[in-house]
Amino acid sequence: MSVRHTLNVALGERAYPIWIGPGILDDHARWRAAIRGRHALVVTNATVAPLYLDRTLAALDGLAVASLVLPDGEAYKTLDHCAQVFDALAALKANRDACLVALGGGVIGDLAGFAAATWMRGVDFIQIPTTLLAQVDSSVGGKTGVNLAAGKNLVGAFHQPRAVVIDTGTLATLPPREYRSGLAEVVKYGAIGNAEFFAWLEENAAALAARDDAAVGEAIARSCAHKAGVVARDEREDGERALLNFGHTFGHALETSAGYGTLLHGEAVAIGMVLAARLSAELGRAPAADTQRLERLLAALGLPTALPPGHDAQHLLALMRLDKKNVSGRLRLILWRGIGDAQIVPDVDEGAIGNVLR
Incomplete structure (x- = not known):
């Protein structure tokens, strides 16, 4: 696989890599190693799932894995949809060794990251951003959250990912x-x-x-x-x-x-x-x-x-x-x-x- 750029977010023991290039989603050995536990939940949306969910699940073979497909759009970055992530984690019997994989744009990254920050007071998550906006901004830095009617991102937490996997090939399907x-x-x-x-x-x-x-x-x-x-x-x-x-x-x-x-x-x-x-x-x-x-x-x-x-x-x-x-x-x-x-x-x-x- 062609990794054009490898960067590092330097946060001491919580430092994590950012891999950028075409085909990294299929470079299983590279990013699978960031998962430390037995349970993994892939959170994505109805637009991204038909394009990239199967390829993501293939990297997780051998783990106790589930996926959750949410509606696509900023209107769904809510506490109600975050509760669906919690329900999926509970059905998976995920404990504190769980890892959430956020596959999608900024809405999915923010929502799945917030669920990871709060499930059992904090579990791992990996960002796989599929939009340019998420690749250059929301996937890096650990800001997670959901919207309220009163305003954007009023409920949230700082929670850094274990890794950011930026497959530039995903931009080919971006409107x-x-x-x-x-x-x-x-x-x-x-x-x-x-x-x-x-x-x-x-x-x-x-x-x-x-x-x-x-x-x-x-x-x-x-x-x-x-x-x-x-x-x-x-x-x-x-x-x-x-x-x-x-x-x-x-x-x-x-x-x-x-x-x-x-x-x-x-x-x-x-x-x-x-x-x-x-x-x-x-x-x-x-x-x-x-x-x-x-x-x-x-x-x-x-x-x-x-x-x-x-x-x-x-x-x-x-x-x-x-x-x-x-x-x-x-x-x-x-x-x-x-x-x-x-x-x-x-x-x-x-x-x-x-x-x-x-």
Whole structure:
């Protein structure tokens, strides 16, 4: 099998590998070794299961194995569907040596990871992300959780995986809109801390939009390397890791307001990054020209940059007040000084935010 990149999330005794390349899903000897116990539950969804479930189960031959196929979509990242994972673990008679295998996109990874964090107070899990969004973002770093009607990821836990298995071949079956959604998180890494990578993305936008194998593999590896470094330095988001939420406070509010599944996560984040950049410029923190570069790159990758019609600025602002990064009821946003230079800004003026949202 061709492993193009091997990275490591350095967390002492809890360090784990990230393998990136085509065909890794079938490299059983590589990732099966990360499973320490006798029981394994593969959690996936109805879209991914027909494509990759049999290949995943083949790697687990000889273990006590079961699979659970959930509906596909952000609307199903709920406590009720997490309870189905618990029921499947109970039916498997899984104990503390169990391992959950999250096979799918960010919804499956977040939900299965949260189930792993809470089943018998914590068991192993392995991430096998099949969407670009999950490959470059949610599969790395141990954030797990489910949504409530009040907002995204309000119930969750930090729980690191044993390994992340990124088979780039799975992107061949990803619908175009889902693929473009993942590119938003790739752009984020350049926007927040790597101006050179941002320029590389501008130069390679056409190749990335066309899913050129070499360009996509390089973008995934550089994105994962950035996130792995941040997670190693700030696992529980006490400081630097919060920068990874650039555009997300706006984006999560847009997702919740529109109804889960109406806007894809990456689409909402793309709009959110533009709003954060515009707010930074309005506050005199960043040049407006950098906002324009960001908008041009996102548009070249097929991503939205404008608020959807019919949005309610006051409703969005109310949803933003629920964000987990806020402190003592005051809005705390990730803004930037320009491309490659994000910052945490406490106590942001709500009037200025309202101007941007309008």
